[in-house]
Amino acid sequence: MSEKNPEYDFLWCPGCGDFGVRRAMEFAMEELNIKTERPMTSNVVVAGIGCSGNTVHLLEGEQPYGFHGIHGRSLPVAMGIKMSNPELNVVTVAGDGDFLSIGMEHIAPQAARNLNICAVIMDNGVYGLTKGQASPTTTHDTVTSSTPFGKIENPVNPLELYLTLGVTYIASGYSSKPKDLANLILRGMEHPGFSIVHVASPCTTYNDTYTQLKGSAKLNIAPTAWTIPANHDASDRKAARAIIEEGGVPVGVVYEDNSRPSFDAQFETIRANNKQKSNDAQLAVFDL
Amino acid sequence: MAGRSEIVVRFAGEGGQGVVTAAEMLARAATGVGYHALTFATFPSQILGGPTWTQARVSRVPISSPGDSVDILVAFNDYAYQEHRSDVRDGGVILLDPSATPDPADTAHRCITVPFDALAKETGEARAANMVVMGGLSKLINMPLQFFKDFVSIRFAARESVVTANHKALDLGLNHLAAEESVSDLGSPIKPDYPQSFIKGNEAVSLGAMHAGIESYIGYPISPATPILVYMEKNLTGEGKVAVQASSEIESITAIIGAGFAGKKTMTATSGPGFTLMQEGIGLAWMAEIPIVVVDVQRGGPATGLPTKTEQSDLLTAIYPAHGDSRMPVIAPGTVEECFYGSVMAFNWAERYQGPVMLLSEHSLAERAQNIRKPDLANVPVEERVRYTGNNDYLRYESHELSPFSSPGGPGAYIANGSEHDVYGDTTHLGKYHIHMTERRFSKLKLLEDGDYEAENSNAKIAVMPWGGSKGSVREALDLLLAAGLDLGWYYTMFVSPLPAKMLAELQSKDLVIVPELNFQGQMALNLRSLGVKAEAITQYTGLPFGPGDLAGRIKQLLSGIGQSTGAVKA
Ligand SMILES: Cc1ncc(C[n+]2csc(CCOP(=O)(O)OP(=O)(O)O)c2C)c(N)n1
Ligand code: SF4
Ligand SMILES: [Mg+2]
Numbered sequence: 092m093s094e095k096n097p098e099y100d101f102l103w104c105p106g107c108g109d110f111g112v113r114r115a116m117e118f119a120m121e122e123l124n125i126k127t128e129r130p131m132t133s134n135v136v137v138a139g140i141g142c143s144g145n146t147v148h149l150l151e152g153e154q155p156y157g158f159h160g161i162h163g164r165s166l167p168v169a170m171g172i173k174m175s176n177p178e179l180n181v182v183t184v185a186g187d188g189d190f191l192s193i194g195m196e197h198i199a200p201q202a203a204r205n206l207n208i209c210a211v212i213m214d215n216g217v218y219g220l221t222k223g224q225a226s227p228t229t230t231h232d233t234v235t236s237s238t239p240f241g242k243i244e245n246p247v248n249p250l251e252l253y254l255t256l257g258v259t260y261i262a263s264g265y266s267s268k269p270k271d272l273a274n275l276i277l278r279g280m281e282h283p284g285f286s287i288v289h290v291a292s293p294c295t296t297y298n299d300t301y302t303q304l305k306g307s308a309k310l311n312i313a314p315t316a317w318t319i320p321a322n323h324d325a326s327d328r329k330a331a332r333a334i335i336e337e338g339g340v341p342v343g344v345v346y347e348d349n350s351r352p353s354f355d356a357q358f359e360t361i362r363a364n365n366k367q368k369s370n371d372a373q374l375a376v377f378d379l
Numbered sequence: 380m381a382g383r384s385e386i387v388v389r390f391a392g393e394g395g396q397g398v399v400t401a402a403e404m405l406a407r408a409a410t411g412v413g414y415h416a417l418t419f420a421t422f423p424s425q426i427l428g429g430p431t432w433t434q435a436r437v438s439r440v441p442i443s444s445p446g447d448s449v450d451i452l453v454a455f456n457d458y459a460y461q462e463h464r465s466d467v468r469d470g471g472v473i474l475l476d477p478s479a480t481p482d483p484a485d486t487a488h489r490c491i492t493v494p495f496d497a498l499a500k501e502t503g504e505a506r507a508a509n510m511v512v513m514g515g516l517s518k519l520i521n522m523p524l525q526f527f528k529d530f531v532s533i534r535f536a537a538r539e540s541v542v543t544a545n546h547k548a549l550d551l552g553l554n555h556l557a558a559e560e561s562v563s564d565l566g567s568p569i570k571p572d573y574p575q576s577f578i579k580g581n582e583a584v585s586l587g588a589m590h591a592g593i594e595s596y597i598g599y600p601i602s603p604a605t606p607i608l609v610y611m612e613k614n615l616t617g618e619g620k621v622a623v624q625a626s627s628e629i630e631s632i633t634a635i636i637g638a639g640f641a642g643k644k645t646m647t648a649t650s651g652p653g654f655t656l657m658q659e660g661i662g663l664a665w666m667a668e669i670p671i672v673v674v675d676v677q678r679g680g681p682a683t684g685l686p687t688k689t690e691q692s693d694l695l696t697a698i699y700p701a702h703g704d705s706r707m708p709v710i711a712p713g714t715v716e717e718c719f720y721g722s723v724m725a726f727n728w729a730e731r732y733q734g735p736v737m738l739l740s741e742h743s744l745a746e747r748a749q750n751i752r753k754p755d756l757a758n759v760p761v762e763e764r765v766r767y768t769g770n771n772d773y774l775r776y777e778s779h780e781l782s783p784f785s786s787p788g789g790p791g792a793y794i795a796n797g798s799e800h801d802v803y804g805d806t807t808h809l810g811k812y813h814i815h816m817t818e819r820r821f822s823k824l825k826l827l828e829d830g831d832y833e834a835e836n837s838n839a840k841i842a843v844m845p846w847g848g849s850k851g852s853v854r855e856a857l858d859l860l861l862a863a864g865l866d867l868g869w870y871y872t873m874f875v876s877p878l879p880a881k882m883l884a885e886l887q888s889k890d891l892v893i894v895p896e897l898n899f900q901g902q903m904a905l906n907l908r909s910l911g912v913k914a915e916a917i918t919q920y921t922g923l924p925f926g927p928g929d930l931a932g933r934i935k936q937l938l939s940g941i942g943q944s945t946g947a948v949k950a
Contacts, residue, residue, distance in 0.1 A: 099805040132771065132792045137637075140798075147794060148805045154771070156787040157794030158640055159806065161663050164633040167625070171637020171645070172787065174621045175595055179641070179787050200626035358621075367617035370589050370756055377582065379410055379575040379750055 094151050101145050106301075108266035108292030112213050113146045115266075116184065118273035120155060123180055123280055131155050135172055139165040139185025139194065141220045143213035143292070146184045163193030166201050169208045177207070177355050180280055187214040191227040191247055202256040205284040206354040211276055212287060213266070214249065215294035223297035235297075249289050250335045254328070254346055260286030261331070261346040265304060265316050266293070271342065278344065284353040291316065291340045304340060319343030326350075385438035386520045386563045387446040390512075391463045392455025392476075393428045397509040401453070402433035403748050404509060405516065408530040409437040410577050410750035413570030417715070417749040419445035419924070422602065422687035430458060437520070439566050443714060443851030445743075447928045450562050451519055453512055454479050455495070464488065472519055472562050474512065491559065498551045504544030514552020521561045524553050574753040580718040580744035583751075584674060585610040587722025588646055590754070591761055595621040595638040595645035597631045599653060602686045603742045604676040607648040628653035632660030632673070639669040640795050642766075642786030644726055648674035651684055651693060654700070661735050662701030665820065667795040668776075670729035670736075670764055670784075672722075677741040679922050688922030689743035691847050692898035694906065697737040698876045704817055708732065708827050709876040711739040713850030716751040718744060720759070721873050724830075727762040732823040733784060739875070741897075743924050744848040767791040777802040779815065780822045830874030832882040836861075840890040842868030843934065844914075846875050846903050848924065853895050855927035860934060867893075867934075875903070878910070886912045893917060893937060895930055915941075 103109050120134050127133075134155035138144035140162035147157040160168050165183040173181045185194065190212050201208070217235065218224040224237035228249065232241040253261045260282040262275040272290060279286035293300045306314030319341045324330050331346035390401040399420065406416035419434040436446040448468035454460035457479040467473060469487045477497075481490035493515055499508040510531065517524045527549050535541040578586075585607050588596075596611035598604070608624065615622040621638065625631040631647040638645040649657065654675045664671050677693045679685030697709045708728050712721035718740060725738040767773060767783035773791035775782055785791025794804030799816060801807040836842075845853035850871055857869055870886060872879055878886075886892050886907065892914040894904040901916025908914050917933050919925055 096801070096803045096805050098801060098807070098809070099803070100808065101806060132790060133788050135641075135787045145806070154792045156792045157796075157804065158637070158667075159794055159796045159798060159804075160633065160636070160667070161659050161797050164629065164660070167630040167633035168637040168640075170630075171595070171597065171634035171639075172641045173637075174597075174623065174634075175638045175641035175643045175645075176788055196627065197630060200630065362617055362620065365616040367620060368614065370586070373589055373614060374576065374586055374754065374756065377576040377578040377586075378753065379577045 095154065096148075099148055101148065103142060103145070103149075104296045106295040107142065108215060108290075108294070109143055109146060109213055111266035111269045112143075112184070112211065112272065112290055112292050113149055114269040115272035115276055116146060116182070116211065117150055117152060118269065119276035119280060120180070121152075122273065122277050129180075133178065134180045134182070135169075137165045137169040137172065137181065137183045139163065139183065139189030141186035141189050141218070142294070143184055143186035143219070144189065163189050164197070165189065166194060166197040166208075166210065170201065170204075170206055173206055173208050173355070174358070177359070181208045182276075182280060183208065183210045185210070185212060186219065186226075187212065187216065187228045187249075188218045188226045191249060195227075198252070199256050201285050202253070202258045204354040205259055205351055207283055207285070209276065209279040209282070209286045209288065212249070212289045213292035214289060215292050215298055216300065217294050217298040219294045219297060229298075248335070250345055253287050253289070254331055254335065258287050259284040259348040259351055260344070262286070262288045262344045263341045264288055264290045265340060265342050266290055267304070268342070275344065282347065283349065283356070284351060315339040316342055319345065384440060384566060385436065385442065385446070386450045386565060387434060387436045387448065388451045388453065388516060388520075389432055389434040389449045389463060389466070390453045390455070391430070391432035391459035394431050395427055396455045397506070398431050398455060399433055401509050401512060402435040405435045405437065405513065406748055407577055408513070408527050409435075409522065410575070411530055412526045413568030414439060414565065415441045415750055417442060417445065417747055419743060420746040430462070432459070432463065437565065439569060444855050444927055445924055447926045451516065474515060491556065493552070493555055498555065499548055501551060502544040502547040504541065504548070507545050507548035510545045510548035511552035511555075514549035515556045517549070518553050518556040518559060519562045521564045524549055571752075575750050576753045577748060577750050578715060579606070579746060579748045580712070580715050580740055581606040581676070581746070582610065583715050583718035584648070584722045584738065584740060585614070587719040588672070588726065589614070590756055590759060591723045591726030592644050593646055593726065594619060594643040595635065596647065597621070597623050597625050597634045597638070597645070598647045598649065599625050599628050599631050601650045601653045603678060603745045604648040604650045604653075604674060606745070607674060628656040629660065632657040633663070635671050636660060636664050636667070636669050639664065639671045640667070640786065642784070644670070644730070646672040646674065646726075648676065650676045650678050650686075651680070652682065654693065654696065658700040661707065662703060662705055663797040664735035665701060665705045665707065666797045668733045668820070669795065670733050672725045672729050672736050672738055674738040674740060676745045677739065679920075685922050687742070689741050689848070689924060690897050690920065690922060691741055691849065692902065692920070693739060694846070694875070694898070694902040697739050698906065700737070705820070706824065706876065707735060707737050708824065709737045709739055710873050711847040711875045712744065712873050713845070713847055713871065714751075715744060715747055715749040717873050719754050723759055723761065724874075727760070728827055730762045730764040732826045733764055733781060734820070734823065739847060741848045774802040776800060776804055776816065776819070779819050781826065824877050827874070828877050828880040830872055830879040832872035832874070832879045833869065834882065834885060835869040836866070837868050837885060839866045839868035841866075841893065841938070842870050842886070842889050842891075843893045843895070844870040844886065845895055846871075849895055849897060852925035852927050852930060856895070856925070856930035856934060859927065859931040876906075883910060883912070889913060891915060891941070893934060895919075895925060895934070897924070
């Protein structure tokens with residue numbers, strides 16, 4: 092149920108990390124609207140398929156445009172929208188399965204283009220919506236409904252992947268800190284190029300990792316989430332790699348490269364320098 | 380048929396030997412002085428070299444198919460001679476490269492060896508072998524050499540030495556065959572009194588899209604659709620325009636859906652394998668009601684199939700690409716000219732009903748170069764989607780039929796949703812909304828049932844109805860049958876789904892509708908039968924178009940086979 096639509100009947104499970112990500116998305120878009128003096132309707136949220144994608148229906152308050160498409164394809168839909176109208180703020184929301192399994196093929200081309208869109212990934216290490224199968228980030232040996240004898244495959248390291256592919260803004264966040272997360276998302280939206288905010292967003296039903304993320308003195312578990320120190324130079328690729336190799340869930344901006352021109356900027360120049368011929372002139376090429 | 384006022388010339392050899400350009404050059408030169416011509420091309424299966432052939436049919440009167448038997452074969456090597464000689468009609472001529480050995484037992488044809496390369500070298504321009512051929516042809520088809528010379532002068536205008544060499548090559552070719560008798564006398568051309576274009580199907584599709592106001596093109600290379608991508612990359616530019624090569628067909632289709640959602644007129648072009656990859660996306664556009672145009676330039680077979688051959692075997696997948704209840708509007712042009720108008724109409728339909736439209740072209744049309752009546756752009760209507768102009772809080776999916784289109788940046792935010800949705804665009808599982816939205820989506824197809832169609836001799840109980848690129852061959856076959864006294868109706872439209880309502884009603888009243896089509900299953904006939912038409916297919920799946928003479932025979936055979944021969948013959 093949402094405020095705007097009482098008939099909408101999808102509910103996240105109590106404690107689901109996606110609540111926090113939704114809140115962060117709302118903060119970030121509101122903040123961006125204030126800064127850019129643009130209306131909420133200049134934002135487009137493109138959703139993947141999964142519990143995470145349902146964020147687009149659950150946003151409260153003033154509504155942005157939304158696009159809820161098919162599994163794994165949030166990036167190309169976002170690309171079509173952004174290239175059509177560079178003025179829009181285009182953000183995608185998708186899960187680890189949507190983005191890193193079926194949609195994996197779309198990350199490299201977007202990184203190569205450096206198109207100015209922002210992807211917010213809600214990583215719960217599991218396929219939530221389909222009820223608990225293994226995802227690319229499910230750890231080795233884990234028993235899930237689709238890996239009853241333990242997962243044989245190695246998990247992917249998303250941050251390492253993004254860095255290798257040349258994504259120009261990589262942030263890592265945690266759903267329980269929506270205000271901090273909102274800042275990471277806002278900075279991603281403002282980054283002139285392709286940005287990914289990868290969020291640890293636990294699935295309370297199929298893969299509850301809150302204890303590990305927060306740690307527990309009682310159970311003698313050290314927290315996996317840790318804050319990236321303020322003196323980290325995000326423009327330094329080597330330093331970024333070191334942060335990633337530290338392991339766990341770093342919270343903050345891992346990498347930001349503002350030196351590479353965005354697709355948008357380069358395209359703008361090309362379009363300005365190459366005017367379209369009139370239809371009459373194009374047809375005349377074929378005159379007999 | 381070949382003989383008096385028309386001629387079919389086939390060029391066979393290896394890729395890189397100028398085979399590919401020879402037919403086009405002949406057609407271009409001939410149409411330039413007022414003849415009618417069209418070409419047929421197969422691609423070599425390899426990038427450099429490999430057996431390939433092209434064909435040009437030149438005529439004094441308008442023509443619409445690649446024709447039947449070959450009058451003149453130009454064989455650039457022995458393999459080409461062996462492969463193609465049986466297609467040359469009795470009494471036809473075969474021009475042979477010295478590397479080919481004429482069969483002494485071949486008495487049906489006049490075989491003439493011409494040292495194409497050696498003569499070309501004499502001109503100082505080794506690449507002028509093609510012009511040696513043209514010079515020879517000018518003698519054989521009785522077309523004044525000056526026509527070719529003028530063509531060369533215009534084509535290489537800026538490069539005088541090239542013009543001189545090519546003129547010399549033409550002379551040498553003609554001299555070499557000076558003593559030969561002509562195969563045919565085309566007679567002097569009757570130049571059409573209207574402006575013309577000489578253009579290929581893929582180019583006509585591209586120009587149609589331009590005229591319709593395309594703003595965004597995203598595509599992935601695949602034969603035989605690549606020329607559309609290349610045209611767009613070069614020409615669709617300037618402020619607000621997007622032409623981009625995607626990383627896959629899945630990226631192409633979903634990206635153009637994003638563009639359509641953002642309010643743009645958008646298109647992608649592909650062929651069979653790419654089309655299959657787009658299917659989930661096409662369903663998304665149908666579901667979310669996003670105008671897009673998808674061009675499928677058909678090639679042969681499933682999977683990678685026959686990339687360099689022609690077939691009409693994607694009809695059913697074009698109408699029903701997606702899972703779930705959906706039916707796509709499909710426009711299948713039948714001529715190069717219709718490639719232009721079909722493309723404009725595909726955009727008009729997409730705008731009118733706010734959804735995906737399939738433009739079903741095929742290899743033989745895409746690569747066919749032909750003289751057509753130049754489109755009078757000022758008189759080709761272009762449609763725009765109904766735009767939303769109200770405030771926010773718009774319920775885009777509330778009505779039970781078409782509703783105004785709002786796009787990001789403007790008022791009327793909603794969620795375009797590929798999941799079943801309610802009036803907000805929010806995902807729903809409620810039966811009442813699935814009923815509402817399913818009926819809403821199908822209701823919009825009604826807006827497309829007013830397409831133009833051709834109907835002749837509509838009193839006949841039996842009719843012939845081709846579709847797509849077989850139109851020309853079937854028309855010529857029908858003309859042969861009509862001349863022989865058969866009573867057959869003719870129906871044709873490029874609007875193959877939904878069919879024009881009136882035309883469908885007429886077809887339903889026939890005793891039999893014969894559908895010649897280039898696929899194994901008789902896909903259009905199957906489709907027509909599902910619409911209550913007594914349809915029977917005549918199929919061919921050789922990778923090549925129908926030959927009109929051969930097809931006429933098969934239609935006759937079908938009629939006698941079902942005991943209809945008397946019924947179809949005028950009393
Ligand atoms: C093409 C396709 N394949 C499979 C599915 C089924 N499916 C829906 S969501 C999903 C995985 C969701 O996992 P994730 O992306 O991690 O999202 P989460 O639910 O965990 O937020 C799958 C496999 C689908 N909808 N479409
Ligand atoms: S299944 Fe997991 S991811 Fe889905 S709503 Fe429940 S807690 Fe959240
Ligand atoms: Mg998940």
